[in-house]
Amino acid sequence: MLASVHAELLKFFTTRLWWGMAIGVFVLGAGLSLLFGILYTSESLLETASGPGGVPTGDATQIANSVYTGGLGFAYLLLLCIGVLSIGMEYRHKTITSTFLTVPKRARAMLAKVLALLVIGGGYGLLSLVGSVSVGALVLNLRGEDPFPSTEILRTLALSLLVLGLWALIGLGLGILIPNQVAALMIGVGVAWIVEPVLGFAIKATDFGREHVAPYLPSEATQAVVNTVRSSPDDVRLSWYAAALVLAGWAALAAGPGILRALRQDVS
Amino acid sequence: MTSGGRIEITGLTKRFGSFVAVDDLTFTVEPGRITGFLGPNGAGKTTTLRMLLGLVSPTSGSATIDGTAYQDLADPLGTVGAALEATNFHPGRSGRDHLRVLATAAGIPIARVDEMLEMTGIPAFARRRAGTYSLGMRQRLALAAALLGDPGVLILDEPANGLDPEGIHWLRGFLRHLSTDQHKTILVSSHLLQEVEQTVDDVVIIANGVLVKQGAMADMRGGGGAVVRTPDPARLSEALAGRGLTATPGSDGELVVGTEDLRLVGEAAHEAGLPVWQLSRKAADLEELFLELTSGTNRNLGPGPTEGVA
Numbered sequence: 001m002l003a004s005v006h007a008e009l010l011k012f013f014t015t016r017l018w019w020g021m022a023i024g025v026f027v028l029g030a031g032l033s034l035l036f037g038i039l040y041t042s043e044s045l046l047e048t049a050s051g052p053g054g055v056p057t058g059d060a061t062q063i064a065n066s067v068y069t070g071g072l073g074f075a076y077l078l079l080l081c082i083g084v085l086s087i088g089m090e091y092r093h094k095t096i097t098s099t100f101l102t103v104p105k106r107a108r109a110m111l112a113k114v115l116a117l118l119v120i121g122g123g124y125g126l127l128s129l130v131g132s133v134s135v136g137a138l139v140l141n142l143r144g145e146d147p148f149p150s151t152e153i154l155r156t157l158a159l160s161l162l163v164l165g166l167w168a169l170i171g172l173g174l175g176i177l178i179p180n181q182v183a184a185l186m187i188g189v190g191v192a193w194i195v196e197p198v199l200g201f202a203i204k205a206t207d208f209g210r211e212h213v214a215p216y217l218p219s220e221a222t223q224a225v226v227n228t229v230r231s232s233p234d235d236v237r238l239s240w241y242a243a244a245l246v247l248a249g250w251a252a253l254a255a256g257p258g259i260l261r262a263l264r265q266d267v268s
Numbered sequence: 269m270t271s272g273g274r275i276e277i278t279g280l281t282k283r284f285g286s287f288v289a290v291d292d293l294t295f296t297v298e299p300g301r302i303t304g305f306l307g308p309n310g311a312g313k314t315t316t317l318r319m320l321l322g323l324v325s326p327t328s329g330s331a332t333i334d335g336t337a338y339q340d341l342a343d344p345l346g347t348v349g350a351a352l353e354a355t356n357f358h359p360g361r362s363g364r365d366h367l368r369v370l371a372t373a374a375g376i377p378i379a380r381v382d383e384m385l386e387m388t389g390i391p392a393f394a395r396r397r398a399g400t401y402s403l404g405m406r407q408r409l410a411l412a413a414a415l416l417g418d419p420g421v422l423i424l425d426e427p428a429n430g431l432d433p434e435g436i437h438w439l440r441g442f443l444r445h446l447s448t449d450q451h452k453t454i455l456v457s458s459h460l461l462q463e464v465e466q467t468v469d470d471v472v473i474i475a476n477g478v479l480v481k482q483g484a485m486a487d488m489r490g491g492g493g494a495v496v497r498t499p500d501p502a503r504l505s506e507a508l509a510g511r512g513l514t515a516t517p518g519s520d521g522e523l524v525v526g527t528e529d530l531r532l533v534g535e536a537a538h539e540a541g542l543p544v545w546q547l548s549r550k551a552a553d554l555e556e557l558f559l560e561l562t563s564g565t566n567r568n569l570g571p572g573p574t575e576g577v578a
Binding site for chain 1: 314315318321322323324325338339341344345350352353356357358359360361362365366368369370372373374375413
């Protein structure tokens with residue numbers, strides 16, 4: 001099993017995709033933590049922090065969380081793409097044939113992919129954190145804020161690695177269910193980046209939707225796992241562990257049927 | 269050096285909807301021999317090989333290697349090496365890295381990768397990205413991949429496609445060496461009988477998913493008889509009849525004699541005092557035979573007029 005996972009990782013690191021994505025993840029991590037670091041510590045914002053209206057609300061820990069995971073909102077889209085590509089490229093270039101010839105027990109081959117994507121998600125998460133924590137802590141320090149107000153920060157940092165891995169699995173499922181790689185990428189990014197947030201906004205228009213539906217959406221769950229600043233004080237948010245389970249549920253929902261299909265489907 | 273196992277295809281059938289790609293196919297492939305798996309394009313060769321390798325699930329029937337289905341092999345790459353299509357490489361990954369991925373998954377030392385690249389003659393090219401490779405180079409890389417685990421059974425789908433004459437010569441010698449010296453089982457598919465004529469020991473010919481002939485290559489060639497030309501065919505016929513040989517008149521005054529022993533024909537002519545202008549073995553026209561066995565019913569072609577298109 002370890003050998004299969006190792007082979008999957010080698011597959012990923014022997015094309016040029018990985019370092020392009022690495023640069024993207026790092027730059028997003030550093031850049032957005034700089035942006036959010038300045039934004040969330042600006043005087044006007046803090047003054048109105050407890051006030052009414054659609055202004056982001058949070059305590060010192062949530063502000064630090066938001067600054068450090070500022071790049072996460074984009075990094076998870078990149079990991080979604082990596083997930084799609086990890087299987088999409090195999091279909092497109094027909095290397096899936098050699099993959100299943102080498103590991104004919106397909107369940108094992110697919111499990112290796114899942115584990116490799118979790119490792120890759122974690123790796124990119126670390127890279128993102130190197131960028132965001134170094135820049136973010138500097139900004140918070142300069143702004144006179146405590147860069148590490150509580151140990152909860154560490155939990156957030158660790159969980160952001162898991163979040164990226166889970167989004168990669170959502171991508172894996174999409175990549176199998178939509179065999180055309182380009183279509184899978186467009187649909188995946190389009191839904192995760194535009195459709196789902198817009199839908200979330202619409203759902204929040206009703207009290208029922210705001211309290212019982214919106215918190216379970218993937219992007220909302222993602223924010224809840226890392227406990228960032230709320231975009232509105234009215235938002236209902238799951239606890240971090242419930243949110244992590246919900247996100248894992250979404251990953252299972254996307255990857256599960258995809259993997260089941262890959263196990264049966266003829267490879268020609 | 270692993271010597272080969274026996275491939276057994278039993279009642280293998282694959283339906284795609286109402287289309288029967290492979291229809292109740294049964295044949296065996298023996299170790300230590302090179303078997304040509306022949307048929308026109310679209311005859312079901314690739315589907316059969318993919319079923320044997322567990323990539324396509326059969327509608328019914330079974331395909332095993334020494335009694336074991338591919339998916340159940342304990343050491344797949346060490347048992348069967350397959351080169352299915354020479355295009356199955358990621359264009360951005362180098363050939364060497366492609367092999368490294370396979371070797372890693374199968375627990376084969378990386379040194380073996382370079383050994384195989386050396387053996388197939390592409391060690392330098394293999395460090396470039398595969399997108400730049402010619403078809404011939406892809407064929408060699410695919411062969412290197414198939415040999416990675418030193419398997420006893422080799423399955424090669426159209427391995428000569430895209431090879432230059434030197435490459436084809438090299439491939440023939442190489443397959444012969446693997447078969448004779450290492451007693452491996454080798455199954456080579458091709459849509460051209462001439463292409464494998466000099467290489468294979470046995471043939472399995474299919475058309476429209478159905479087996480049309482299985483046997484030794486020697487039997488395919490045999491039964492041709494002898495051709496003799498002489499000024500007086502009638503007298504020679506009598507003389508041959510006296511020795512129990514049947515002779516039938518061929519074109520242009522020649523006689524076709526039902527024996528492959530040219531000495532018998534020569535002696536008969538000598539006794540009859542007839543000069544011999546030509547005496548040769550009548551070669552079976554393999555191309556004609558192949559066409560006869562496989563054509564006329566090609567389901568992939570339209571009727572009549574479109575036949576010439578293929």
